[in-house]
Structures are given as structure tokens and as C-alpha cells.
Amino acid sequence: MRAVTSTISDVINMTWPMVFVSMVIIISIRVCYLIKKHEHVVLYKELIMLSMIIYVLMLFQVVTGQDVVNWSSNNFIPFKEIFRYKIGSRLFFKNVLGNLIMFVPFGLFTSYTLKNDYNAKLIVFLTVLASLSIECVQLTIGRVFDVDDIILNTIGGYFGYYLYKGICHFKNRAPSFCGKEWFLNIVSILILLCIVAVVW
8 A cells, every 4th residue: 555655656757737727827817818708617627627637748748758778678479578467566566566556547537528429349449559659769768668567557447447338337327416506516525625735
């Protein structure tokens, strides 16, 4: 558990300045737009879209941080790195579970954005495309290309897809008030407060 909290803390310390500045800019522009256009504000939808933007920005910063590596550090052999780490070790949590968990929100946000036009194959394709682009960029900026990262990211995106399906299934079977805007606004605020509490 200590390895997980340490990894989360490292990510937060690396990204919080960018997240703070980005949130101020995005929120201020969005608020001005909504006021000017006199549009009805659906709070939970605004928070979901803001979360998606912040997630992409954090993902970018995490995967483009500089490492000092050489070509021999690259891995083009599937599962070579995954099985190198002892289960339960800090490196296992950081490099294996970390890469998997990092893309769960990608699958979740992608499924939400595509609504009824999504399926597992499309989510997997988009996850592979995003992960492959990250690995190719890393190869050119002094970091390593690791095919195992693509595998783990794809599994994470797949989990995110099924998480979204589970949420939709629950929503369809839940009492009617669970689909009301006021209820979803309250839930989104509570989730946001929980995230802030954990991060703080």
C-alpha cells in the first residue's frame, strides 16, 4: 500500500502546478462562455469534461518526463518487463499496476464521450492508438519504448470500458431519481471532494 501512495504522491508533486494553472485558465474561459451565451449549466457534465481535460494534461506530463536512457533499454518483446518485477514490490506497483491503472480513466472517458456509439473493439483500438503514440514519442525524447506498456495500457482502457458499462447498468436499474440532474450534480461534487481529500 505504501508503494501505491508513494507513486500517487510522486505523480501529484510532478503535475500539480500544471493542473492548477490549466484549471484556472479552462474554468475562467468556460465560465465566461456560459455567461455570454446564457447557456444552462449542467454541473456534472462540466465536471466530467474538466476532469477529462485535466486527465489528458496529467497523462502528457507523466509520460513525457525525461529519463536518461540508451537504446538498449527499449523493450520490443511482449511480457518481458511485466514478468521482470516481483509481485508486490514497489517497481511492480509503479511499472505494472501503474501503467494499467493510468489508462482506466482513458477507457472510461472515451466510452462516456462516444455514448451509444462505442463498443469494446473501438475502445481497445483508441487505447492502443493513444498508447502507441506515447511510446513512439518517448522513443524520440530520451525515454524508452516498451511494448509491455502498450499491453498494460490497453488492459487498463478495457477495464475503463467495462467500468463505464457497469455504471450505465447501475444507472438503468437504479431508482428514477438517480438519473436526475440534481442527483448527478450532488454525486459529482461528492466524488470531487473525495478526490481532493485523497490528494490533499
